[in-house]
Amino acid sequence: MLTSFGESHGKAVGGVLDGFPANLEIDPSFIQSELDRRRPGVEFYASSRKEEDKIEILSGIYNGRSTGAPIAFLVYNHDHRPDDYDHLTDVYRPSHADFTWQQKYGIRDPRGGGRSSARETLVRVAAGAFARILLKTRNIEVNARVTRIGEFFVGEYRTEEYRTTECRTVDHGGKPKRASGLDDPLLLDYLEQLKSAGDTTGGVIACSITGVPAGLGEPVFDKLQADLAKAMLGINAVKGFEYGSGFGAAAMKGSEHNDPFVKEGGVIKTSSNHSGGIQGGISNGGEIYFNVAFKPVSTLMMDQATVNAAGDAVTLQGRGRHDVCVVPRAVVIVEAMAALVMADHLLR
Amino acid sequence: MLTSFGESHGKAVGGVLDGFPANLEIDPSFIQSELDRRRPGVEFYASSRKEEDKIEILSGIYNGRSTGAPIAFLVYNHDHRPDDYDHLTDVYRPSHADFTWQQKYGIRDPRGGGRSSARETLVRVAAGAFARILLKTRNIEVNARVTRIGEFFVGEYRTEEYRTTECRTVDHGGKPKRASGLDDPLLLDYLEQLKSAGDTTGGVIACSITGVPAGLGEPVFDKLQADLAKAMLGINAVKGFEYGSGFGAAAMKGSEHNDPFVKEGGVIKTSSNHSGGIQGGISNGGEIYFNVAFKPVSTLMMDQATVNAAGDAVTLQGRGRHDVCVVPRAVVIVEAMAALVMADHLLR
Amino acid sequence: MLTSFGESHGKAVGGVLDGFPANLEIDPSFIQSELDRRRPGVEFYASSRKEEDKIEILSGIYNGRSTGAPIAFLVYNHDHRPDDYDHLTDVYRPSHADFTWQQKYGIRDPRGGGRSSARETLVRVAAGAFARILLKTRNIEVNARVTRIGEFFVGEYRTEEYRTTECRTVDHGGKPKRASGLDDPLLLDYLEQLKSAGDTTGGVIACSITGVPAGLGEPVFDKLQADLAKAMLGINAVKGFEYGSGFGAAAMKGSEHNDPFVKEGGVIKTSSNHSGGIQGGISNGGEIYFNVAFKPVSTLMMDQATVNAAGDAVTLQGRGRHDVCVVPRAVVIVEAMAALVMADHLLR
């Protein structure tokens, strides 16, 4: 449904959304507002790059409604600063795509990571905003939030249903720390220390999709969870995906894990939801929920050892400013990709 | 590349592999031997269903070599026992696909789960065997093994590189237990208890792909890890996928996580591998590795409460015999799906 | 929607139809009867190959209804006669696919043309029969008939609407001859002469699709006529496709060609139909009609000069028996492919 194009410091990034239904009211300010959500106010989460990111819709809308024709949109890049990247033309930044792109294509646009820059996700957010307009007409809602940043669990503990996934004590020794929210002083202090050290951290985002009718998803190859997994692993920096009981299921018994069917208010539903709202690849009408793990930002503000194209050892200097943690900015991306998957299955 | 067909208790299950390269030597006994691996010797892991599962290759091979034409193959089902399933025609088994399939299609083949049966994975194993023949010509190897069954870690501890993913203490309270292998008496005793109780359990499989050249995978939408994730989440009972540092990455610092580039023996490589062999969606020449989480088998040998199609509460009786844990049988499926993804990217 | 497999003299030919709607009544005898239509009674049109061509449906049907799961079917080949083709292993038959297949794949199954044999169309006919079952539920009908064989126009002259396409005097000098039907003695005599000479001839099939609602087809890349053209040119031996006014349109004026809109019986329709029922790639509710040109059968019963794989001049001996003209047998193939295209667009 979505084709995207554009490099971080090329002329523009944009996309074409094909197959979007006709006759839906499109409010361009909603699309723009979703893009704006990529820049939360907390400084540790914001890159220093200053782009207005004003979206321009080029086609597919007439008199405020979609026409069924492809919707093309783009955002021109104003903050080129091409000379900022001269020093990178020949250097492979650790855990970036410089080396692999060069191996695959024998050429790459080194300016700001070129095509492999996270700036490309802007296109997905815009496309996801269109998808959400469609989903809203069916009362389907997609909501994500940060549940972890580095050593901290973030936010309210969830209900019993989510216990398994929420409390995963992934490997940082000692007890997990808890932050009431993204603005918890304990968390901000932690991030301040990382920033001072020129370092970064990762996190986890949980996403919930409600209002989904039973019957979406294909039973074998395009299972709903498989398409969600692909969409999430397609986001830069994502390292893992689990839905429903997730990795916790490995340690459970079948008698604990099975979700009994009951009839309530004339509707057949499950009384627990380890299934994560999907059974046999097809939605069952319950809430769909999943977790997405992000690695730490690879661009550090400290010096790093690496090699150049010739294989010579060089030092990559940490300079400029960058996100300490992208996870809060990624919430809207997770929502957008989830919305695109749901829209895609809704339209089959 | 693969189309599959067939229901658990229909005439046959099979598949068509289109786009397989010409002129490769095909040893049908290798394909058969991969199918045979779905039935390990330990009783707790084996279903009582007795099928010879003899594969019949119908096309695409001439004089022992692939011709470039579609390779069709099938396995006839001999163990129909259709009357065994009469009691299920109208009942929604908990955490199976009965309900969702009925909601989506308004009809379903209830015999043994019909199309949603894990018997369909037989097709993927056969197709994966073909893919492995192709990969072998490029010295690419795919190896998976069980790393967890229920409360137990299984097998040798891995090297430093895998520490993060290996030691994930997913949510079962208390300390994880350790089994030296699938035949460790402690583990077998645990499974015996589950069996006596008519219960089941889940597990985790780790998979490693070696010999992959740099440059496989697409940089944006068909990232290599995205396609692997989709393939894994497309396997029945899979609840999660993580590659490289996986969920553990959430708690790491960038300075820990970044993989420095070095030149060794004239080759540029990374000195650590949190990236899991993939950067920016493209293989970097290092080992690709990932974990896959399986939920417990949903078919229990104990009675369960559920509803029928009318929504009336009914008791689903536990009867017959079934796997206590499918994870050991699923190793070959994980390998097969991984091989199919790699073959697909190799052929692009 | 359709994947096919199988070689002329391999074990079987068959196909998998994926995405076929659930809950349609399937009468296997209808599928079989469509296959049987590939063998009309007139001897000049029938190959000497004796195959029962009994179709076996393997999946996707339960209790006489489609389930939404892939429908796999196959026909086993009984008439192998592999030694009949030993003399062809190394020879490139003129205007067959032997040479090109060898160039593309470096290997081929020489028995009866292998994968490139027209026997593969059997799969399309079976799949088309399923498509017709679907179309029938929407009152869409597909009917084709032979309008030309060699020097003869065949059958009734059509109404004004078809004049343009019907009377195309394609290049054989002199006046076209007219046959009242496929059993017209004049035509049979003409075919008898060809047969005596070991020669063959081509023809034209006209196809009409009625009952199509307005709105099928995509406006730019998957125009309905584009998909019909692709389907027809995908049939062995087809050399041309034209719809509506076709090639005749080149010589017309816009004022003659334009189809005026009128309202009749409360419905907006066109009062002429040079458009062939499609405007801007989308069906307009009128009759869709098109012509398909077939070349003469390439397998001759006379000797022909050619080369072998080494490039040495050899004589290909005419032997056995073969169709003088396949066009009558191809009517059901044209219908099947048209039905598949319509079903595909109906299901979008």
Add this chain to the structure above:
Amino acid sequence: MLTSFGESHGKAVGGVLDGFPANLEIDPSFIQSELDRRRPGVEFYASSRKEEDKIEILSGIYNGRSTGAPIAFLVYNHDHRPDDYDHLTDVYRPSHADFTWQQKYGIRDPRGGGRSSARETLVRVAAGAFARILLKTRNIEVNARVTRIGEFFVGEYRTEEYRTTECRTVDHGGKPKRASGLDDPLLLDYLEQLKSAGDTTGGVIACSITGVPAGLGEPVFDKLQADLAKAMLGINAVKGFEYGSGFGAAAMKGSEHNDPFVKEGGVIKTSSNHSGGIQGGISNGGEIYFNVAFKPVSTLMMDQATVNAAGDAVTLQGRGRHDVCVVPRAVVIVEAMAALVMADHLLR
């Protein structure tokens, strides 16, 4: 490979070319020059619309070379004149897509035909120019020319090989007339008369592809000729496609039609080419050639009877100016689409 977007009088038309190989030199002036070819100098062939049609390439090129990333490009529309089309909002122009689009989508952009305008072909020409750059690196050339306009055959008579297709006396009674070229006074006089009457005419374009290696095309569903046919029938106003012997094949004998293989200069080739360079769906190394029929322009400069959306009879007034014959302008479109098909198969 190509996604396109844009309406005739929207902000812009453009496209995204995905999968274009890396490291090819891209001369933007060549792309522009192909676009310029859409406007030949002879007045009867040119619309009055004045657009500079300056292409802007947005991505995928770095330092003058393709990078393997998607190439996006667009042309902004300057000549909006939206009020010119107010009178069309509610009227169905004969043989345009107004009615069908409205039936399919329930909404349409009426300005200049919106998405269904031939202006969209500009995108294909630009994309085709990129494809030609790729083909040139393999010495593949695509050349088309007008062979018919209305009652006239145009240009030199071809060699024996093309006789069949060239001399098709498609249905206009009387003898075909002959023009030496597009500027033959006889032809211009004929067009002048059409123009005075506010009328239009159709034509035929012949296309030749040389330098194609043997082995391109797929043997069953994506036969090379099938993809060429689909591409051609996807061009606005195209009514027919034939390759090699085309419709003329219907009247030929197999002994005339078969192309004998010979060895010349160490290369196996055919001594005639009724096959049109394709056998069994795969290129054989010979010249690929085909004919494409265009209907007369549907926009007339005379009044026409039609209905509006309510079904009321209305008169559509002929006004403004428009092409008498688009066929000369369509030569570059035919070439572009053919180049895209060849590039697509080359890259498989």
